[in-house]
Amino acid sequence: MSVNGNRNRDLYHQTTAGDTETNENTPLLTNGSVPTRAKGASFSSSVFNLMNAIMGSGTLGLSYAMANTGIVGFSILLVVVSSLAAFSVHLLLKLCDQTGIKSYEGLGERALQKPGKIVVGMAIVIQNIGAMSSYLFILKSELPAAINSFLSPDNTGNAWYEDGRLLVIIVTLCVVLPLALLPKIGFLGYTSSLAVLFMMYFVVVTVVKKWSIPCPLPHNVTTLSGAFQISNSSDSDCTPKLFVFSSKSAYAIPTMAFSFLCHTAILPIYCELDRPTKSRMQNVTNVSISLSLILYVIAAVFGYLTFYAHVNSELLLSYDAYIPRDIMVMTVRLAILLSVLLTVPLIHFPARKAVILLLCGGRPFSWLIYIMTTLIILGVVLLMAIFVPDISHVFGIVGSTTSSCLLFVFPGIFYLKISSRPLSSFDSIAAVFLVVFGLIMGIISFSVIVITWAQSS
Template identity: 70%
Template sequence: MSINGNANTEVTDATPLLSNQSRSKGASFASSVFNLMNAIMGSGILGLAYAMASTGIVGFCVLLVLVSSLAGYSIHLLLKLCDQTGINSYEDLGGRALQKPGKVLVAVAILIQNVGAMSSYLFILKSELPAAITSFLSPDQSGQTWYQDGRLLLILITLCVILPLAILPKIGFLGYTSSLAFFFMLYFAIVVVVKKWSIPCPLPQNVTTFLGVYQVSNSSDSDCTPKLFVISSRLLSGGLRRGRKLKGQACLSHKLTPSKARMQNVTNVSISLSFLVYLVSALFGYLTFYAHVDSELLLGYDAYMPRDILVMTVRLAILIAVLLTVPLIHFPARKATILLLRGNRPFSWPIHITTTVVILGTVLMLAIFVPDIRNVFGVVGSTTSSCLLFVFPGIFYLKIGRQPLPSFDSVGAMALVVFGLIMGIISFSIIIFTWIQSS
């Protein structure tokens, strides 16, 4: 988060440590909340209803509460360490705990995690944005036009929107774009609630839409009863993958706040609001389609409510929200890269611009030319996200913290490490098993 020494300046990539002066004030509370929420949320909100269908209402809520609570607790430990040591950088905490290898390990994990996330988001934009634009046009309109070329659209929005926002040295300004992205997510949740009563149950079958044929088989009255808890092959793969969306705290906590209490409040508010939007979206999406909910929720609305203006606008809103998330998660990726290459040297505009262009160029090439980019980084993300959110904070606290081993926080730190390792191994194994099974 942004750290500054007065009300009119904000932190840049060059701010390595907290001084007494820089502890006085920071970016606005609202800006910090919106930035953190934007990092937490994203396109994963489209699959929450599918996760609830995979786990049941109670199972989903238990998983979401568990991951949210542990994520908040991991941030609590990191903030406690920052308060004790005066360090405000996630990478520098790794250096204090594990010397130079720890610092490099954290920076590499942040870089891989965020490059993967940016590549996945751009891949989604390349795939979905042309269809979203076409949905607003007349069905009679034919012919290939420039806005139906996903690669061309991706290059244009990268140059015209993402690059200008990403090249900014101050993260505080992105609070404005993050607030817009959050309101788009909130709009999505409201539309899901409203449309609950617009689609009948049991669902019609073999519905033809402008996106193709959408089929529902064996839909009956018994399918219109919500399941409280489901044990199926999709339980862990659906629940854990969506639960990992709360990885955003670890990705943004590399730049921690000057006030432990203030940042703890930012974290609590961000996680609580994200939890609420997640739960509402998942619950009403599931209660609309039940067991037949699609892994991408909007596909179901497209089938049964073709060319509905609310559905079309909410699809475009989600894509814009995803677009506005890319510059935000680029910030820690760039900082990690500069730290690996130059250490904590003073800020340099040539290095800043060059690193920004190289990272965005790499991400753009991956999104355009790698067809299975989301699967590749799904494997990487299953390990790096668990490490950043659970394993590293626990290990760092055990190495740096001044609490005796039997204390509550020490035991909690050990529990975080164990949970993170188990979660990462299970997620990784499920992804590999799914690949083998599908092949």
């Protein structure tokens, strides 16, 4: 675009004052001027980054969600949640083009003044710290078992690699920290491609192992850790259920919402995309969510059809119970751990960005602040992963509140407050639905988690 800054500002005021829609092929603007920028991240690199932000530990829990909702019920809910996630991204990108604002926190400030910026920033920080802590918690719990599975069963003792706390400190310092210090999120495209390939391998293993475990399930089994279990499976358990309704069904939608929460990474990826236009970034989003949806459905269906109602909340534990020390399961466990490990730096990027925006505002970039913020956030995450004995309840509550807000509530409210479109337009009606759906989902899931927690206590 060869126009001066004043003309850009005039065009911007005409667009926001009237009801003219922004051209979806117009590059992202920044404060009314088009800065000179280096070549950005490629389309494929952006897709891998976004898929890595979408697919995480949620992949392991979707078979359990299907067991508690049924194949048809699960499929309908997953398609609805993924469609709403894609639409809420559409609203964010539309607001980004209309206002020239390129951060989630900035949109919050534009819609709700300074309180909006603070609320959104805190939600991003809490959500991402909780997610990173849960990932490192998984590494602390599973990495020693993964290493032991490749060693001799007779190998006993207190070796250093059997200490999960020591291992998580080592991998954080040697892998997570160097990747988290990279200045641009686009640089993580290579590690994200590896993480996505690991997830695809996990999906392939769930398909292959469907025919390795008979149904009804064996009655007496021994897990990898040596624990003895008794399975009460019968012929009737080998019939897939189309619809299931129980108290555990309330956990399905929060699990799905968390599985598609990528909104904190959307705008950073958009800003670094080569030739960043709304239509191009929307294509990145649609491709990423569609591919993730396909992988999610395949993993969930074949995981469920392997164990039916006896599927564990973490799918890999189910395989450990019936085919311990299986080579493919052992390698897929390692692949999942590597995928989770490579996802942590990607989640760290928007968390650090939110902290710097909240504390430093529009100050010039400082490497000292950048490095100190990185170290502090990783320090907090590492402490939580090491010393919190059971992070599931905390993570469940954080996920049921911040996930629903970032995925549904905030995009809808921001669009209704910022956009000049009439309330009777399709986008405005859909934004109202997003807000209502997000609030209902968040309240119900939060209540169920608290009640279940209280009853178990």
